[in-house]
Amino acid sequence: MNMRDIIIAKRDKQSLTDEQIAFFVKGVTDGSIPDYQISALLMAIVLNGMDEREMTTLTLEMAGSGKQMDLSYLEGVPVDKHSTGGVGDKITPILLPLIATFGVETVKLSGRGLGFTGGTVDKFESIQGFNVEVDSKDFPMLVKNTGMVISGQTPDLAPADKILYSLRDVTGTVDSIPLIASSIMSKKIAGGAKAIVLDVTCGSGAFMKDLSMAEELAGAMIKIGNLAGRKTVAVITDMDQPLGRFCGNILEMQEVFDTVTGKGEADVIEVVTELASHLVKLAGKDSGMSDEVLKDEIRARLSDGSCYEKYIELIKSQGGLVSGAGKPIYVDAPFDCMHVNSPETGYVQRVRADLIGQASVLLGAGRLAKTDSIDYGAGIGFFVKVGDRVERGDSLCALYTGENRQVPEERLFDAMELILEAYEIGPNPPEKKPAILGVMS
Amino acid sequence: MNMRDIIIAKRDKQSLTDEQIAFFVKGVTDGSIPDYQISALLMAIVLNGMDEREMTTLTLEMAGSGKQMDLSYLEGVPVDKHSTGGVGDKITPILLPLIATFGVETVKLSGRGLGFTGGTVDKFESIQGFNVEVDSKDFPMLVKNTGMVISGQTPDLAPADKILYSLRDVTGTVDSIPLIASSIMSKKIAGGAKAIVLDVTCGSGAFMKDLSMAEELAGAMIKIGNLAGRKTVAVITDMDQPLGRFCGNILEMQEVFDTVTGKGEADVIEVVTELASHLVKLAGKDSGMSDEVLKDEIRARLSDGSCYEKYIELIKSQGGLVSGAGKPIYVDAPFDCMHVNSPETGYVQRVRADLIGQASVLLGAGRLAKTDSIDYGAGIGFFVKVGDRVERGDSLCALYTGENRQVPEERLFDAMELILEAYEIGPNPPEKKPAILGVMS
Numbered sequence: 117m118n119m120r121d122i123i124i125a126k127r128d129k130q131s132l133t134d135e136q137i138a139f140f141v142k143g144v145t146d147g148s149i150p151d152y153q154i155s156a157l158l159m160a161i162v163l164n165g166m167d168e169r170e171m172t173t174l175t176l177e178m179a180g181s182g183k184q185m186d187l188s189y190l191e192g193v194p195v196d197k198h199s200t201g202g203v204g205d206k207i208t209p210i211l212l213p214l215i216a217t218f219g220v221e222t223v224k225l226s227g228r229g230l231g232f233t234g235g236t237v238d239k240f241e242s243i244q245g246f247n248v249e250v251d252s253k254d255f256p257m258l259v260k261n262t263g264m265v266i267s268g269q270t271p272d273l274a275p276a277d278k279i280l281y282s283l284r285d286v287t288g289t290v291d292s293i294p295l296i297a298s299s300i301m302s303k304k305i306a307g308g309a310k311a312i313v314l315d316v317t318c319g320s321g322a323f324m325k326d327l328s329m330a331e332e333l334a335g336a337m338i339k340i341g342n343l344a345g346r347k348t349v350a351v352i353t354d355m356d357q358p359l360g361r362f363c364g365n366i367l368e369m370q371e372v373f374d375t376v377t378g379k380g381e382a383d384v385i386e387v388v389t390e391l392a393s394h395l396v397k398l399a400g401k402d403s404g405m406s407d408e409v410l411k412d413e414i415r416a417r418l419s420d421g422s423c424y425e426k427y428i429e430l431i432k433s434q435g436g437l438v439s440g441a442g443k444p445i446y447v448d449a450p451f452d453c454m455h456v457n458s459p460e461t462g463y464v465q466r467v468r469a470d471l472i473g474q475a476s477v478l479l480g481a482g483r484l485a486k487t488d489s490i491d492y493g494a495g496i497g498f499f500v501k502v503g504d505r506v507e508r509g510d511s512l513c514a515l516y517t518g519e520n521r522q523v524p525e526e527r528l529f530d531a532m533e534l535i536l537e538a539y540e541i542g543p544n545p546p547e548k549k550p551a552i553l554g555v556m557s
Numbered sequence: 558m559n560m561r562d563i564i565i566a567k568r569d570k571q572s573l574t575d576e577q578i579a580f581f582v583k584g585v586t587d588g589s590i591p592d593y594q595i596s597a598l599l600m601a602i603v604l605n606g607m608d609e610r611e612m613t614t615l616t617l618e619m620a621g622s623g624k625q626m627d628l629s630y631l632e633g634v635p636v637d638k639h640s641t642g643g644v645g646d647k648i649t650p651i652l653l654p655l656i657a658t659f660g661v662e663t664v665k666l667s668g669r670g671l672g673f674t675g676g677t678v679d680k681f682e683s684i685q686g687f688n689v690e691v692d693s694k695d696f697p698m699l700v701k702n703t704g705m706v707i708s709g710q711t712p713d714l715a716p717a718d719k720i721l722y723s724l725r726d727v728t729g730t731v732d733s734i735p736l737i738a739s740s741i742m743s744k745k746i747a748g749g750a751k752a753i754v755l756d757v758t759c760g761s762g763a764f765m766k767d768l769s770m771a772e773e774l775a776g777a778m779i780k781i782g783n784l785a786g787r788k789t790v791a792v793i794t795d796m797d798q799p800l801g802r803f804c805g806n807i808l809e810m811q812e813v814f815d816t817v818t819g820k821g822e823a824d825v826i827e828v829v830t831e832l833a834s835h836l837v838k839l840a841g842k843d844s845g846m847s848d849e850v851l852k853d854e855i856r857a858r859l860s861d862g863s864c865y866e867k868y869i870e871l872i873k874s875q876g877g878l879v880s881g882a883g884k885p886i887y888v889d890a891p892f893d894c895m896h897v898n899s900p901e902t903g904y905v906q907r908v909r910a911d912l913i914g915q916a917s918v919l920l921g922a923g924r925l926a927k928t929d930s931i932d933y934g935a936g937i938g939f940f941v942k943v944g945d946r947v948e949r950g951d952s953l954c955a956l957y958t959g960e961n962r963q964v965p966e967e968r969l970f971d972a973m974e975l976i977l978e979a980y981e982i983g984p985n986p987p988e989k990k991p992a993i994l995g996v997m998s
Contacts (some may be wrong), residue, residue: 122728127603151593156728159600162568287566287597 118378119143119153134173141177145276151283158280158289166294171336172343174294178302183277183302186307189256190221192399195247196309197224197391198300200324200333202317203469203476204358206368208266209392210375210388211395211416213426216263217417218483220399223255225270228483237268239372242365242492244445246436262433263426296516297336303342311347311398312337313391318553319356321469327553328351334556349394351385357467357502360552364495364516366446366480373444376427378419383551389414391554448493450516456532458506460554462541467501471538475531479515480523493518496535498527512539560584562592567601571783574862575614582618586717592724593957594769599721599730607735612777613784615735619743622717628749630697631662633840637750638665638743638832641765641774643744643758644910644917645799648811649677649707649857651816651829652836654867657704658858661840664696664706666748678709680813683806683933685886703874704867714747737764738777742785752788752839753778754832759994760797761908768793775997782953790835793995794828798908798943800992801825805922805936807887818869819860824992830855831993889934891957897973899947903982908942911919912979915973920956921964934959944989953980 122136132140140157166174169311187194199205207286209390212222226236237248248256250267258265277299284290314337317323318330334350341348353359360381362371375384380477392414396402403408417423428438437445476482480491500506513535517523563577575579581598584590607615611706628635638645653663667677667689678689691699691708699706720742726730745753746934758764759771775791775984782789794800801822816825833855837843843851858864869879880884917923921932938955954976958964 120727120729123600127600127729129733150727151591152596152724155593155597156600156730159564159597160566160604160729163601163604269609283593286561286591287594288561288601289597291568302591 119149119157122159123153123160125162126157126164129164130217134169135251137170137173137260138177141181141276143175145181145280153203154280155283155287155289156203156487158284158287160349161294162289162292168336168339168343171294171298171493174338175298175301175305175340178274178276178280179305182232182272182274182306184443185223185252185273185308187223190223191219191493192221192401193310193398194308195220195311195313197313197315197395198304199315200317200322201302201352202359203321203473204360204363204368205316205317206239206372206384206516207388207391208342208358209239209369209372209427210384210423211392212264212408212416213376213430214388214392214417214423215395215399216426216430217422218396218401219263220504221259222264222394223308224264224266226268226274227264227270228268236266238490239264239365239369240434242446242448243431243436244447245556246431247434249432258433258483262429262431266392266434267299268428274302277302281287293333293336297333297340301337301340304342305344305346305381312341312349313394313398314348314350314508315387315391316350316352317355317393318352318457319354319469321358321473322355322465331554331556338556347398348391349391349398349545349555349557351387351394351552352556354383355469358469358498359387359404359470361475361499362495363472364450364479365490365492365494367447367450367497367516369444369446372427373531376418376424377421380418385418386551387414388418391557422528448491448518448520450493450495451519452483452497453517454515454528454532455511456515456535458508458510458541459536460541461506462543463545464500464502464504464506464539465546466540468538472535474495475515475534475538477529478523478527478534479517480521491518491523493521494523503546505545506541508517558707559596560590564594564598564601567598567605570605572608573611575610578611578614579618581688582615582622582717585720586622590764595721596724596730597730599725599736600734600942603719603730603733609777610785612661612735613781614741616739616742616746616781617785618718618844619715619721620746621879623636623715623747625747626664626693626714626749628664629722631664631700632660633662633842634751636661636663636750636754636836636837637745637748637838638754638756639745640756641741641758641763643794643796644762644914645801645804646758647680647721647801647813647825648829650680650758650810650824650868651821651841652833653705653707653866654817654839654871655833655855655858655864656836657831657867657871658863660704661837661842662700663705664700665705666706667709671711677707679931679933680806680810681707681875681877681955682809683887684872685885685888685924688875689871691875699874703870705871707871707875715743718743732776734777734994738774738781742778742781742942745759745785750787753782753790754835754839755789756792756828756832757791757793758796760792760795760910762799763796772995772997774943779997786902788839788926790839790996790998791958792831792835792993793997795824795990795992796910797990799910799913799939800828803938804913804917805891805920806933807889808891808932808936808938808957810885810887813868814846817859817864818862826859826991833995847996887933889932889959889961890959891936892960893935893938893955894958895969895973896931896952897954897956897976899949899953899980899982900977901953901982902949903946903984904986905941905943905947905980906983906987907979907981908939909979909981912975913937916932916975916979917973919964919968919972920958921962932959932962934962934966935964942986947982962966
């Protein structure tokens with residue numbers, strides 16, 4: 117078997133055999149296949165696709181290319197959640213303590229973010245003292261204490277995927293359903309999950325721009341999950357406008373606090389409730405409740421203090437500081453430095469999340485390169501969102517930076533321009549879109 | 558401008574701009590674009606194609622990536638000929654002296670062969686003393702003396718093409734009309750040709766297996782030539798069976814000698830006459846003759862001794878030895894070591910040239926790797942070809958090796974098996990195909 121023949125097979129639209137895919141992943145992992153052959157095959161896959169069996173084999177081979185976590189010490193079925201990413205996505209910090217109140221134990225491995233805002237790990241690091249560099253040998257103890265652990269110290273999971281991903285990034289081979297689906301699923305499977313809930317975001321601020329693409333990606337991941345023996349549910353969520361009221365690190369963690377204390381935004385609550393209901397069921401902790409009863413119960417726990425208590429437990433267990441009044445203490449204080457006002461009167465038709473994300477990065481809330489530092493206080497607050505009425509001169513957004521950080525003034529203006537472009541105002545109220553666009557399993 | 562965006566543009570089926578193609582070729586030549594990005598773009602080109610303008614720009618940029626030969630010292634319009642290769646293709650050694658009799662001067666740069674048999678340079682080296690390592694500063698003197706020079710010492714022509722070609726070979730990106738066409742044309746243009754005659758071979762022993770593919774490649778090269786201001790003619794020739802009576806190095810040079818002394822095979826004469834007529838016309842040396850008169854004149858010069866004289870002049874001018882009887886002296890003597898006999902009675906329907914080529918390589922006539930040495934005496938002689946009648950037990954082929962070379966006996970049997978597979982015998986005479994399948998310009 118040789119790599120050239122494998123490339124030619126895919127170039128000629130053939131299905132690769134399991135042996136060919138195993139040969140490829142092994143050669144990627146051990147470095148015996150040169151980059152130029154890997155990238156040629158990746159481009160052939162982007163353009164000619166892969167069938168379900170190929171995707172599943174690729175996923176399992178990548179999952180098996182390094183260490184695989186053993187989560188058998190968890191209560192019930194080990195579950196995991198993955199989001200394909202978005203602007204203002206603060207779901208994980210709410211979801212973990214929320215499902216923990218049902219006895220669902222989770223080990224959440226999370227990378228740092230690149231782009232829009234920081235990742236989940238960066239968001240937790242905006243709490244003073246919170247340690248995300250947890251060694252995997254401490255996971256069982258932490259889970260035993262609070263029911264969950266969040267760590268940026270991901271062990272060597274799916275190294276083949278890491279190699280492929282870094283090559284895809286520079287060779288224009290990111291946009292491919294089989295490659296995206298197998299990359300995501302390989303990490304979840306290597307991470308020990310036996311059941312997986314996927315938040316597939318869809319819209320201007322997401323990787324999948326329209327519903328059919330999002331459904332295609334969700335369908336591919338579900339097929340892989342099922343063929344690999346993992347129960348998999350995909351929730352397709354709207355990312356055509358930012359989620360919730362804020363994007364940025366501390367700003368989002370403040371919104372997380374509001375949500376776990378019963379003052380959350382409707383869209384955030386809707387998404388977190390949907391995802392939590394599937395996780396609780398898949399983990400076998402639903403006590404036979406009907407979907408509606410379970411969801412009511414989930415919503416109740418956001419306002420009755422039980423989710424809040426778990427959230428504070430999680431923060432304390434990983435070294436995070438909490439004030440006497442029971443509030444997390446952040447590493448900085450967001451400074452509201454500028455408001456962007458509406459140039460016209462009408463109804464908000466759209467808030468293009470991609471442009472909001474770019475503006476947020478300009479303010480310092482996200483990284484453009486892996487080595488960039490983050491301004492934890494930076495971000496954007498939304499006074500109005502799709503469907504809201506504004507008068508000319510009303511504030512659309514507030515721009516924040518950290519208290520001690522000065523972004524150059526022209527950056528603020530660049531951010532302002534992006535925001536004005538992101539907001540589309542029209543004379544009539546737009547059709548309202550739900551936050552949940554579909555559930556597939 | 559960056560390479561990733563260029564890859565993505567082609568991945569998304571866009572036409573690359575002239576600036577993007579120039580950036581790419583420059584980066585390939587100076588090594589600033591890594592191999593893995595080059596191969597990703599190559600695969601995108603294989604699968605999504607290139608339009609005429611893109612191919613032409615790619616050709617001219619590759620032609621300009623190194624030294625460009627100045628052939629202004631030649632009499633008339635500098636012409637060049639290129640063949641896309643085949644089994645038994647001994648056209649060039651006949652063609653050069655043939656057109657020289659019309660005053661068409663040529664500088665023929667030719668690589669060594671890989672595959673089937675040796676290249677033109679290897680064939681000339683089968684004559685004792687013939688020096689193909691000619692320095693380009695000696696070209697004008699040699700051309701002045703005999704009207705032609707043949708050299709394997711190709712100056713640094715189209716280095717970008719060399720880099721791309723070596724990468725294409727290992728990344729399954731050889732089979733692409735735009736890449737093949739631009740590769741061929743870039744070398745011809747860098748070699749100084751102002752008019753180009755292409756022998757596009759077609760059939761089992763050629764790169765292009767069917768007529769429509771051959772026409773597509775020919776059409777692409779003609780468009781490139783025309784857009785680049787080079788008059789270009791393509792002659793599509795049959796390579797569904799080997800050309801002439803022999804393949805191998807000395808064996809083919811012996812057939813060359815027969816042809817320039819009026820004893821050539823019909824198919825060889827037909828092809829060489831067609832190509833010569835276009836070259837003579839494009840070089841402006843046709844003295845206003847009509848096509849038919851010109852072709853009659855060309856055929857006459859093969860039998861009246863004028864082509865033979867020029868051929869001997871060429872051999873002597875590059876140090877080759879000629880016997881007192883006026884015959885070239887070869888480095889070895891082909892030894893007729895085995896005949897393969899027909900297993901049935903009937904008419905020869907096909908002689909698959911690809912299998913004949915493989916058998917020829919097994920006998921030692923060609924190289925599998927660049928460092929392999931060639932057995933100049935090895936090769937195959939064809940007693941019968943398509944349309945001929947054979948009785949069961951008649952010889953189909955003779956297998957030759959060099960006099961002092963022993964190929965292992967099992968290789969001879971492997972070659973024999975390939976030959977039996979190559980010859981298809983049927984009860985009725987097959988439809989005869991002409992050697993020239995079409996002429997395009």
